[in-house]
Amino acid sequence: MDSSATSPLMPEGSASTVGATPFLELSGIHKRFAGVHALRGVSTTIEAGQIYHLMGENGSGKSTLIKIISGAQPADEGSILIDGKEVTSLTPLGALSAGIETVYQDLSLLPNLTVTENISLSQQLVEAKGRLSSQIDRARLDATAVKALEAVGLPTDPAFRSLLVEELPIATRQLVAIARVIAVKAKLVIMDEPTSALTKREVDNLIEVVGQLRESGVAVLFVTHKLDESKSIGGRFIVLRDGELVKEGDIKDHEKDELSFWMTGKRLDASRYRRADIGAPGLLEVKDLRRRRDFADVSFSLAKGEILGIAGLLDSGRNELARALAGVTPADGGEIRVDGKAVALRQPVDAIDAGIGYVPEDRLSEGLFLEKPISANIVVQILDRIKNRLGMIDAGESRKLSEAIAEQLHIVAADLKNPVQSLSGGNQQRVLIGRGLATQPKLFVLHGPTVGVDVGSKDTIFRIIQKLAGEGMGVIIVSDDLPELLQNCDRIMVMRKGRIAETFDAERVDEDMLYHALASEKAPEAGS
Amino acid sequence: DDVQITTVVKLAGETWFTRMDEGVVQYGKETDGVTTNEIGPGKADAAQQVRLIEDLIAKNVDAIAVVPFDPPMLEGVLKRAMDRGIKVMTHEADNLKNTQVDMEAFDNAAFGAHFNDQLADCMGKTGTWTSFVGSLGSLTHVQWADASAANAAEKYPDMKLVSPKNESFNDANTAYNKTKELLKKYPNLKGIQGGSAVDPIGIGRALEEAGLVGKICVYGIGMPNDTSRYLKSGAVTGISLWDPKDAGFVMNKIAKMLIDGEEFTDGMDLGVPGYTNMKLKQGPGKGIILTGQAWIDVNKDNLDKYDF
Amino acid sequence: MDRQLNFLVALNALVLVAAVAIAGQSFINIYNLQSMATQIPELGLLAIGVTLAMISGNGGIDLSGIAVANLAGIVSALLVPMMVSPDELPMAYAFVFAGVCLVVGLACGLVNGLLISRAGLTPIIATLGTSLAFTGISVVLTNGSGVRLGYIEPLDNFIHTPILGVPICFAVFLAIAIAIGATLRFAPFGMRLYMLGSNAKAARFAGFNQKRLLMTAYTLSSVLASVAGFIIAARISSVKWDYGTSYVLIAILIAVMAGVRPSGGYGKITCVVLSAAALQMLSSMFNFLNISNFFRDFAWGLLLLIFLAVSRFDFRTLLSPQTKPGG
Amino acid sequence: MSDFVWSSATSEDQSSMKRIGRWLIRNPPVFTLILIVLVSVTIGAIAPEFWQVSNIFDMARASVVTGLFGLGFLVILAAGGIDLSFTAIAALMMYWITTAIAASAPWMPMPVILLISALGGTLIGIGNGLLVHYLRAPALIVTIGTSYVIRGFLLTFIGTELFVNIPLPIEEFGKYELWRVQTDTGSIAILPAYVLMLVAAAIVTWWILNRTLMGRAIFAIGGNSSIAERLGYDARKVQVFVFAFSGFLAGIAGMLHVSANRIANPFDLMGTELGVIASVVLGGARITGGGGSVIGTILGVVLVTLVNNVLILAGIPSTWQTLVVGCFIVLAGAVFGTRKSA
């Protein structure tokens, strides 16, 4: 099926100006892991100056394919041709020197090195053919870094360049990672969910960058779960399902639901959620909440069964607000009432006791205990509630609980005793939501609930959220994914410069209006 | 078959105790019906010595001759040894209760006083002096330091003791560093008394480098060969010691006598120079203490007489 | 991960067989078994302390164990006789002695815990410093010389009079080990400690009280050390500040030999006990054979490396591409 | 930390206090320096004798061996490992080579001897590195193993006795003088030439860490080995290099120890590991790896040496000295602790 799947599609909209031999040619790629047949004879071609979108559900094989192209993992079968030449045993360095640059989900950044070093070192490493004995050219390091930083719209002053990457927020790291890719004169740039933590502004910036790359004859391969984005970027798409390439073509010729159908094999309806009963008694009251330079006079209220969206650019203070509600980075002043009772959220446990569940933004570093069992990750916040008389954890109880949650959230795992890292992101995300649910919160703060989650899982997660709200739980979604907010929320609060700028009724707003509210430079009048 | 006498020393392999081993082996060779051997912990740590002896008891040897790392630490385990019918003799442990015979090459107080007298002569009975110990934990070193301090206080009013009992941790380099520091703190220092066998080496080097050879008197215990260069150069005035070889020999001889149930009498002769007229007195416990007069003074003149 | 367990069990069996084969029957006569059993607890307890510290992660380690043990013993040895006369009320004496030991251990533990959890010291520095400080106090209290307890029957029985063939101190040690093991495995504290060790940030977000967890871990470690202190005092019927200076490294050796992960998040008490036993038997065997203690160290090191090699060729590590976290 | 948004890194509303705080956080050795100054001033106040050239000389001399160890340890720590075997390596080289040369080639010139010793150390280091890499075990564990093996080997098969007949070249080397002053008290203070070895080692280490790809690779691996490997850094090369380098320095340190002391005692050096580690950490390196600086390490070594060599000057009776040192380390550690939480 390999060739038959690709060849007829080849001509379709291939705007490639380059000669007959494509930059990269994969044929019959197979990859097996213990038990899993991750890739089943994938064949495709990557042409210079072309943009590709690699789509598929969690675990469909996207990352694996990428790891093979970038030499991080060897393929079990199949051949790889670069510029028409067959390459055997592709190493990371080999791929790099062939001009294949990759931004993995962990961003492939070195936390304890500076921005400059992260951006520019690879280049010199490649030139040195990996010979570590060779000396570093500091001047060139800086020059390269500055150019690349400009390209992605980050500051280029030495102060910023000498920051350690671990000191940067995720979105900034993401841009730095992209800058690194640009720094090396790459022929093919692969991005595994590059926008998962970017706000619209950075995404637009990124899209611009990608455009430039593409003009300069670079091929770009996106792995993404955000269909809208892909459509707005345009280019070709490749859909994987269960490790097979099921469809490729030009993205503008196909509708979203069509694409998601190929990925999931089922039709999903993007129906908007409506709150069951208006005017339910107030669940959460927030008054004049403030925290240092992060946000100030934040006041709003949330009713039982209501879903409130909070949108905002990165420095708008929405992340800090979310963490303040979770007691992770406490507010300095103001008042929070849950069910009319004033609560002091000095640390996460306070929030839990107050009945506030929280799903953190960064699944891997803030959320999961990767090598610990799935079940343990689910019950970890309610250990005290499942103690038996001896003060020991009631194993049966904890199993029952985690099984129930796994079932409720459709977490697909061979065994709940397996480490969480053995799950794909979508499932990992559901584990986190499950952890929050286990605390039986009155109110759920979801911080980027579907980052890196495929359309299928997204749909499931939305249903879960809506069901919870239906049962009278208050939900706050903090997210960059405007469609997601529009689809799920009753009201959407837009934050700017640490203040609430505007609040919309989800019925009377569309994506553009929201985006304008986000990006507008108008300083919000105090205490909206 | 043969009776088994095992000698347990403070630290295996140290120059001092390899010399002692010669005596142990020699006794084993000369006496038929006896096999002797010497063992010791790999680290200078009472705990390790205790463990060694625990295993010896389990192994049920006939007699144990011990040079305790620190006598009090062996009370328990030696008691068990005796309870199990193993004969126990010790050396350098006159404060040990649970032993049958403790053999001292000489009276430690006298030995300390002897250091001090030599020092006094050299210093002209006046001036500031200081003392070293291997560690505040090693009994005999402390005994010598205290005894010589007492001696000075009594006989030499013009001798001023400063910062007594500096620890060298049995490391020549530490002794060296501390000497340097002492010289800064007390520029008019006139005498130093070493504690552990390596102290004179460190002290001597410090003085040589400071160009103070002959200006400061140094006495202490040490091994002739190890210390010879500093004795020759005069950086170390003199060392006193007892020959570990003889001590090892005598220890095993006493152990054998215990096995054979022989009598110990005051003034008895153990057939080794320095141990020909053993003073017998009651120990702190049930056991007795046998004391010889086995110390030797070594200086640049008689150095070549001793090859160990 | 149960490779460790199998390996250690096999190792113990192997050493035992070898010992009997070479050193003869006398090695497994009841007396020697008991004598070995009485020697295991002090090191075992210290190793468990190190294990707790390591599990808690972020470079966790406890170097102050033996210092605490000695201080506990010394304080008791100086204090208790003033309260209870060992000759008239030996039993009372023994219990008060144990009590004081525990109190000292608790105090030292709180110091370590505070320094690490509140003052944010790096564990290795904090415990290195406190170990010197505690030792220093012991020196000051005793002027550096040892303190004799004399023969106190209940203390001696605690070590040497077996019940059903098992020395009491060993039984107590096992009891403690089981208790700790169970706590780690089944109690919320244990689960949280493991999780804290595997991802501190996530632990914070999950609402753990990190400070309290670290407090507890290090305090527990010192309390265990003070129990070791009591056992030491009872076993050798005297106490001294420089007893067991070689234990610091050996305790760590036992822990890592048991597969405890220095980077945190993993470690089994069962394995710690087994590895303590293995090292004990090995060293006793060598002593039986008059093999030098230097060679024993040589063998220990070699054993550890072999152990690593064995657990390295674990099919899982061969299959999955990613490398194990290194410390 | 993660709340920190880059746009505000440059924004002027950041209070100068905060900026200083940030600067300190990024330059931990400053704390070490402050501590050194504090200690010196205090001791100087108690004992004027502290302020004299000879004292500086003695500090320098006493820092050499620890310093060499420290630099080696720093490099390994930067790569995310912990080494406990360097003292064992040094002891083995020091004793084995000294005795061998005394027996067979007492005429051999010091440079050659140093080279042999360094190479010997390097070889063992390479062994360490390969083990750490292929056993995929934490360096701490592996090196505990190797240190037991090395020490056991030395004392079982090579020898245990104090060795005093040091070959002349070795001894002479220890006597070369850089600078000699006559103190007013009539004694002589000498700055030995071998302190230059430490200076050289420090410069080389600095150059490697900051000016070569290897240096960056070391930090890369120390920061996150799997990412670094993906980016094409060869973890094996790095592991082997850092341990080889540490072994190299240990070999040199061992030889210097002999030529400074004019005796070879196989029991020396071992047990000083923790002191070295303390120095490096008090120099601002993070024990969890991926950080640290040469200057910090040197300062840390100086600090610890300082504290250990002023106790008598300060007139602290020997019974109290352990306690004092302990408390000091805790205090120093606390300073860094507050830094972290700052």
Ligand SMILES: Nc1ncnc2c1ncn2[C@@H]1O[C@H](COP(=O)(O)OP(=O)(O)OP(=O)(O)O)[C@@H](O)[C@H]1O
């Ligand atoms: N190292 C591995 N060991 C075992 N199985 C693996 C490994 N890596 C991937 N797999 C399996 O291969 C399949 C494809 O994984 P892959 O990471 O490619 O999915 P993905 O498309 O990237 O999913 P996601 O959208 O969550 O990133 C999954 O079923 C996964 O379980």
Ligand SMILES: Nc1ncnc2c1ncn2[C@@H]1O[C@H](COP(=O)(O)OP(=O)(O)OP(=O)(O)O)[C@@H](O)[C@H]1O
């Ligand atoms: N060590 C491992 N053992 C087994 N499976 C693994 C391992 N490492 C990764 N995987 C598999 O890789 C698959 C996806 O890995 P990946 O990291 O791409 O997921 P993810 O990126 O977190 O998901 P998403 O892309 O949706 O965020 C998972 O399904 C997981 O099963």
Ligand SMILES: [Mg+2]
């Ligand atoms: Mg993936």
Ligand SMILES: [Mg+2]
């Ligand atoms: Mg993925």
